[in-house]
Amino acid sequence: MKALVKIMPKNGVLDPQGKAIENSLNQLGFSQVGNVRQGKIIEIEINSNNEQEAKKIIEEASNKLLANLVIEDYEISFLKED
Amino acid sequence: MNISVIVFPGSNCDRDIALSLKKFSNKDPLMVWHQDHSLPESDLIVLPGGFSYGDYLRCGSMAANSPIMKEVVKSANNGSTVIGICNGFQILTESGLLPGTLIQNQGLSFICKNTPLKVENDSSFFTHNYKKDDVINIPIAHNEGNYYASDDVVKDIEDNELVAFRYCDQDGEINNKTNPNGSIKNIAGILNKNGNVLGMMPHPERAADSIIGLNDGEKFFTSIIESLQ
Numbered sequence: 103m104k105a106l107v108k109i110m111p112k113n114g115v116l117d118p119q120g121k122a123i124e125n126s127l128n129q130l131g132f133s134q135v136g137n138v139r140q141g142k143i144i145e146i147e148i149n150s151n152n153e154q155e156a157k158k159i160i161e162e163a164s165n166k167l168l169a170n171l172v173i174e175d176y177e178i179s180f181l182k183e184d
Numbered sequence: 185m186n187i188s189v190i191v192f193p194g195s196n197c198d199r200d201i202a203l204s205l206k207k208f209s210n211k212d213p214l215m216v217w218h219q220d221h222s223l224p225e226s227d228l229i230v231l232p233g234g235f236s237y238g239d240y241l242r243c244g245s246m247a248a249n250s251p252i253m254k255e256v257v258k259s260a261n262n263g264s265t266v267i268g269i270c271n272g273f274q275i276l277t278e279s280g281l282l283p284g285t286l287i288q289n290q291g292l293s294f295i296c297k298n299t300p301l302k303v304e305n306d307s308s309f310f311t312h313n314y315k316k317d318d319v320i321n322i323p324i325a326h327n328e329g330n331y332y333a334s335d336d337v338v339k340d341i342e343d344n345e346l347v348a349f350r351y352c353d354q355d356g357e358i359n360n361k362t363n364p365n366g367s368i369k370n371i372a373g374i375l376n377k378n379g380n381v382l383g384m385m386p387h388p389e390r391a392a393d394s395i396i397g398l399n400d401g402e403k404f405f406t407s408i409i410e411s412l413q
Contacts, residue, residue: 115332116287116290116332116366118287118288167241167246170245170278170285172277172285172334
């Protein structure tokens with residue numbers, strides 16, 4: 103199955119890229135948008151049929167490498183097979 | 185005296201730091217490849233600047249998980265002396281040897297310039313030849329040098345006098361205007377609690393020879409070499 107790890111800067115952590123995107127959007131006339139945050143999504147193929155077991159493995163991978171818990175939070179979801 | 189410089193794919197200050205260490209110690213450091221699983225017996229381990237693994241994912245994150253870093257962490261926890269400069273500092277925070285992390289510069293640009301630093305700690309293994317409040321000029325060259333840690337971690341660092349250097353101006357003023365990258369409390373370099381690990385964004389190896397116009401980094405190297413003797 104395929105896992106998606108969504109990684110976002112924690113609330114309160116400065117996000118210079120999000121801020122730059124927000125400024126650009128405002129300059130383009132999108133005056134109603136604000137609080138833009140930029141994160142990343144990592145797609146991972148995992149050899150398992152058990153979602154619970156897969157989640158545990160992806161959690162470990164996220165804690166060890168994919169996310170830096172000092173500045174980032176993550177969420178794991180699974181994509182349905184086509 | 186054995187000094188090991190760890191070389192990652194993308195390190196680009198490894199030879200500069202080796203040259204500076206040789207100049208002050210009269211001994212060639214050992215260059216150790218990131219894929220090695222054992223570390224030569226070392227009195228000092230150096231993680232050099234550069235763009236290890238292309239800065240993929242987060243600066244220093246891949247390098248922190250390379251085979252040699254397991255040995256470096258083990259060795260540091262047993263009391264070996266470790267220095268991380270620039271990308272090396274990022275690797276030290278990613279590997280958990282130093283608290284906090286380094287995020288993108290507040291102004292979003294890569295900054296490459298000589299920067300005044302205030303010496304905050306003049307009793308460490310690495311800085312004892314400076315005097316507290318000395319203002320020294322050392323180059324920085326980074327895109328992710330914005331030191332960040334939670335409030336309680338920053339308080340812990342300050343309470344234990346673990347800040348080695350702060351960004352300032354030529355008069356030693358420390359404020360937002362003299363902060364090049366947005367680092368919390370203008371922090372440019374920190375020590376761990378045991379005093380055997382130092383991480384810093386500025387490059388003393390680029391300021392250790394008057395032939396290139398800057399020698400304020402010399403006392404950094406003489407401090408270290410004297411401590412090792």
